[in-house]
Amino acid sequence: xxxxxxxxxxxxxxxxxxxxxxxxxxxxxxxxxxxxxxxxxxxxxxxxxxxxxxxxxxxxxxxxxxxxxxxxxxxxxxxxxxxxxxxxxxxxxxxxxxxxxxxxxxxxxxxxxxxxxxxxxxxxxxxxxxxxxxxxxxxxxxxxxxxxxxxxxxxxxxxxxxxxxxxxxxxxxxxxxxxxxxxxxxxxxxxxxxxxxxxxxxxxxxxxxxxxxxxxxxxxxxxxxxxxxxxxxxxxxxxxxxxxxxxxxxxxxxxxxxxxxxxxxxxxxxxxxxxxxxxxxxxxxxxxxxxxxxxxxxxxxxxxxxxxxxxxxxxxxxxxxxxxxxxxxxxxxxxxxxxxxxxxxxxxxxxxxxxxxxxxxxxx
Amino acid sequence: xxxxxxxxxxxxxxxxxxxxxxxxxxxxxxxxxxxxxxxxxxxxxxxxxxxxxxxxxxxxxxxxxxxxxxxxxxxxxxxxxxxxxxxxxxxxxxxxxxxxxxxxxxxxxxxxxxxxxxxxxxxxxxxxxxxxxxxxxxxxxxxxxxxxxxxxxxxxxxxxxxxxxxxxxxxxxxxxxxxxxxxxxxxxxxxxxxxxxxxxxxxxxxxxxxxxxxxxxxxxxxxxxxxxxxxxxxxxxxxxxxxxxxxxxxxxxxxxxxxxxxxxxxxxxxxxxxxxxxxxxxxxxxxxxxxxxxxxxxxxxxxxxxxxxxxxxxxxxxxxxxxxxxxxxxxxxxxxxxxxxxxxxxxxxxxxxxxxxxxxxxxxxxxxxxxxxxxxxxxxxxxxxxxxxxxxxxxxxxxxxxxxxxxxxxxxxxxxxxxxxxxxxxxxxxxxxxxxxxxxxxxxxxxxxxxxxxxxxxxxxxxxxxxxxxxxxxxxxxxxxxxxxxxxxxxxxxxxxxxxxxxxxxxxxxxxxxxxxxxxxxxxxxxxxxxx
Numbered sequence: 001x002x003x004x005x006x007x008x009x010x011x012x013x014x015x016x017x018x019x020x021x022x023x024x025x026x027x028x029x030x031x032x033x034x035x036x037x038x039x040x041x042x043x044x045x046x047x048x049x050x051x052x053x054x055x056x057x058x059x060x061x062x063x064x065x066x067x068x069x070x071x072x073x074x075x076x077x078x079x080x081x082x083x084x085x086x087x088x089x090x091x092x093x094x095x096x097x098x099x100x101x102x103x104x105x106x107x108x109x110x111x112x113x114x115x116x117x118x119x120x121x122x123x124x125x126x127x128x129x130x131x132x133x134x135x136x137x138x139x140x141x142x143x144x145x146x147x148x149x150x151x152x153x154x155x156x157x158x159x160x161x162x163x164x165x166x167x168x169x170x171x172x173x174x175x176x177x178x179x180x181x182x183x184x185x186x187x188x189x190x191x192x193x194x195x196x197x198x199x200x201x202x203x204x205x206x207x208x209x210x211x212x213x214x215x216x217x218x219x220x221x222x223x224x225x226x227x228x229x230x231x232x233x234x235x236x237x238x239x240x241x242x243x244x245x246x247x248x249x250x251x252x253x254x255x256x257x258x259x260x261x262x263x264x265x266x267x268x269x270x271x272x273x274x275x276x277x278x279x280x281x282x283x284x285x286x287x288x289x290x291x292x293x294x295x296x297x298x299x300x301x302x303x304x305x306x307x308x309x310x311x312x313x314x315x316x317x318x319x320x321x322x323x324x325x326x327x328x329x330x331x332x333x334x335x336x337x338x339x340x341x342x343x344x345x346x347x348x349x350x351x352x353x354x355x356x357x358x359x360x361x362x363x364x
Numbered sequence: 365x366x367x368x369x370x371x372x373x374x375x376x377x378x379x380x381x382x383x384x385x386x387x388x389x390x391x392x393x394x395x396x397x398x399x400x401x402x403x404x405x406x407x408x409x410x411x412x413x414x415x416x417x418x419x420x421x422x423x424x425x426x427x428x429x430x431x432x433x434x435x436x437x438x439x440x441x442x443x444x445x446x447x448x449x450x451x452x453x454x455x456x457x458x459x460x461x462x463x464x465x466x467x468x469x470x471x472x473x474x475x476x477x478x479x480x481x482x483x484x485x486x487x488x489x490x491x492x493x494x495x496x497x498x499x500x501x502x503x504x505x506x507x508x509x510x511x512x513x514x515x516x517x518x519x520x521x522x523x524x525x526x527x528x529x530x531x532x533x534x535x536x537x538x539x540x541x542x543x544x545x546x547x548x549x550x551x552x553x554x555x556x557x558x559x560x561x562x563x564x565x566x567x568x569x570x571x572x573x574x575x576x577x578x579x580x581x582x583x584x585x586x587x588x589x590x591x592x593x594x595x596x597x598x599x600x601x602x603x604x605x606x607x608x609x610x611x612x613x614x615x616x617x618x619x620x621x622x623x624x625x626x627x628x629x630x631x632x633x634x635x636x637x638x639x640x641x642x643x644x645x646x647x648x649x650x651x652x653x654x655x656x657x658x659x660x661x662x663x664x665x666x667x668x669x670x671x672x673x674x675x676x677x678x679x680x681x682x683x684x685x686x687x688x689x690x691x692x693x694x695x696x697x698x699x700x701x702x703x704x705x706x707x708x709x710x711x712x713x714x715x716x717x718x719x720x721x722x723x724x725x726x727x728x729x730x731x732x733x734x735x736x737x738x739x740x741x742x743x744x745x746x747x748x749x750x751x752x753x754x755x756x757x758x759x760x761x762x763x764x765x766x767x768x769x770x771x772x773x774x775x776x777x778x779x780x781x782x783x784x785x786x787x788x789x790x791x792x793x794x795x796x797x798x799x800x801x802x803x804x805x806x807x808x809x810x811x812x813x814x815x816x817x818x819x820x821x822x823x824x825x826x827x828x829x830x831x832x833x834x835x836x837x838x839x840x841x842x843x844x845x846x847x848x849x850x851x852x853x854x855x856x857x858x859x860x861x862x863x864x865x866x867x868x869x870x871x872x873x874x875x876x877x878x879x880x881x882x883x884x885x886x887x888x889x890x891x892x893x894x895x896x
Contacts, residue, residue: 217745217746217748218744218745218746219735219736219741219744219745219746220744222728222731222735222746223735225721225724225728226721226724226728226732229721229722229723229724230717230718230720230721230722230723232717232718233717233718233719233720233721233732234721235680235700236680236700236710236712236718236719236732237700237704237732237733238679238699238700238701238702238703238704238733240699
């Protein structure tokens with residue numbers, strides 16, 4: 001007997017639904033066992049997660065605050081992934097975006113809010129775009145693996161940021177914390193509805209629509225979809241892969257850089273070390289789970305935000321260590337991503353014995 | 365040794381025997397009631413055109429496919445192979461064209477790949493001793509500690525052979541082993557093969573190089589259209605006879621080629637040199653002149669530069685030197701898009717790999733060469749409504765049967781896929797059509813349809829370059845026929861159907877065109893004075 005995985009031609013809507021529900025249920029079951037072993041009631045823990053993420057208007061708004069950068073960055077990586085270019089450097093691109101925005105605040109402070117914010121956005125977009133564009137250029141010119149370059153650029157971005165917040169830009173009154181002084185008022189994205197949600201959410205909604213249109217309705221989007229499906233067919237149709245790669249990387253980095261600026265200008269109000277909380281990596285998962293569909297990524301990012309908020313609540317409310325919350329998050333992702341496999345493959349059991357000898361038939 | 369003594373004895377038991385093997389792939393019969401056997405001490409060549417079923421037959425023997433009908437006997441006992449592991453256990457080994465080696469591992473580590481009895485902690489010394497012993501015995505010198513990626517193609521092939529011998533393979537199947545080798549490496553391989561047969565192994569040698577087959581094999585089995593066209597001893601046959609067995613004389617296909625007189629020259633290549641994927645010169649100084657209202661057929665054994673020629677003529681492969689002129693414009697060095705704009709339409713043989721983005725739907729694939737021009741493009745946007753109309757027209761006019769226009773192309777059958785591809789390329793009254801193996805894998809009705817479409821474009825004024833390995837197809841469709849061999853034309857026949865098929869076969873094997881070849885040599889220029 002053998003287990004075999006057979007590729008499904010097309011997963012129906014029903015299969016997709018059942019496998020998603022099943023994998024989420026399974027994730028919570030296994031997570032429950034884990035929580036039980038920690039001496040915590042799983043039901044109570046899950047209730048805490050749900051309550052903390054969705055329990056009140058305030059909780060919902062906090063979930064949205066977490067989801068916002070995730071959603072923007074997932075749009076950024078989605079663009080690259082559609083073309084099968086693996087930009088995993090959104091983290092670094094967001095960091096340098098934020099860094100560039102902070103530089104504007106420090107060196108070119110403006111009175112007018114629209115002017116200041118536009119300047120910051122332009123700087124962040126340019127910095128993120130160039131940061132990713134370097135990897136794109138290396139790939140286009142010398143076929144340097146973009147996974148490596150974008151990943152390495154993350155560390156460079158991280159260290160660069162640390163240099164400034166520990167060094168020349170450190171706020172003297174910060175009592176030694178690695179952070180800049182608070183931004184001037186004109187450099188703050190206004191908050192909305194009395195919550196911590198800021199105006200970046202409008203930008204997100206607009207970007208989502210733009211990305212939907214870009215991918216589905218424009219020649220540019222069509223080209224990168226063909227390239228992602230079959231690069232050879234793209235060449236055969238006269239598309240210029242090398243030229244596109246640089247453009248797509250730049251655009252992707254630009255969006256990530258903008259997300260970084262939103263985070264510091266809208267939420268934190270200053271630049272500090274480790275502000276991004278690894279959104280650049282988590283957004284990759286968001287992009288995959290939403291099947292590279294921009295509008296779907298809004299929902300997935302929100303659920304991912306809930307998981308992040310819930311994890312924090314577990315730490316605070318139930319006294320679980322940080323690692324436990326992360327393990328729970330990891331388990332849920334593991335099962336949901338694993339469920340994707342069963343959507344695309346059917347598992348078969350072969351019962352036929354192997355290598356047996358048969359008696360020759362009568363035609364001898 | 366034993367094998368040698370009994371060879372030709374008649375009633376000796378073959379090492380392996382396949383009887384009545386039939387294999388179908390979704391409607392296409394790849395093997396039809398084929399008998400095949402290998403005796404100890406012989407080299408048995410398996411000859412046939414692409415798609416004749418050679419690889420399928422051997423993949424069945426190696427346990428990769430299971431036959432729909434038929435029996436396999438090893439040493440007189442019937443066996444059923446569910447996987448290569450079963451075949452290996454019966455002493456059958458195969459060396460594929462693309463070696464199944466782990467590139468980052470060393471030679472000795474590759475030996476134990478898939479060997480079940482290997483202990484958990486690798487007995488490195490024992491393995492290396494065994495390698496040394498086999499190397500000595502068969503003349504397969506190799507450094508067992510070298511990593512595979514460091515080795516040349518010829519050396520890697522030696523490792524693959526060694527791997528099979530390490531697993532005690534009695535029967536070795538070599539799938540076109542010389543296709544990737546230099547002449548020197550080939551000579552060395554043949555020495556090894558002779559040593560193996562002397563040691564009592566049976567060797568199956570898949571090839572379509574007639575010369576090699578004649579000089580190295582004891583027996584030849586020719587497959588044609590999935591059937592065994594005959595098994596003969598090489599001592600009792602000739603290259604010409606084998607060529608004829610290979611291409612055969614199938615029943616005429618009922619397509620009607622109306623006499624039309626060719627028009628002006630639309631595509632001209634002048635002494636072009638082109639490199640293949642492996643960086644070797646694959647087109648070596650070839651010239652041709654393609655005129656409107658004619659089909660120029662290119663005959664030749666696979667791998668003589670056909671694909672590279674088509675790619676060069678459609679801008680996909682850069683020229684090393686030479687000139688290409690399309691519609692009177694110099695096009696050497698131009699990007700593929702320029703060729704498309706000059707309405708040069710290339711229909712590749714690799715339909716899914718090159719011609720289609722198979723995860724996208726029919727509409728998306730229909731506009732692949734349209735998306736930048738009106739009405740499909742509207743500025744930077746794509747008008748999906750007019751795209752759908754365009755796709756609808758193709759589907760209707762070319763009889764593509766599809767569930768809906770939003771079906772992903774990968775779900776189409778081979779015939780429908782080819783109809784869609786042909787439809788896309790032939791829809792906008794193309795000026796030049798370059799088409800490779802247009803009827804590969806198609807059933808009879810689809811084949812006739814595709815051929816008629818090509819003839820219709822010819823009458824409509826298109827210039828068509830047709831590459832095929834199906835000589836009947838070439839003879840039925842071509843106004844002129846060029847035979848390609850090692851990247852050059854061996855001759856161009858102005859009235860191909862009047863030339864005996866043996867003569868074409870001989871040219872395909874590298875012989876110069878005979879008396880009837882109108883312009884023997886490496887030049888396919890039409891005599892411009894004679895054609896008006």
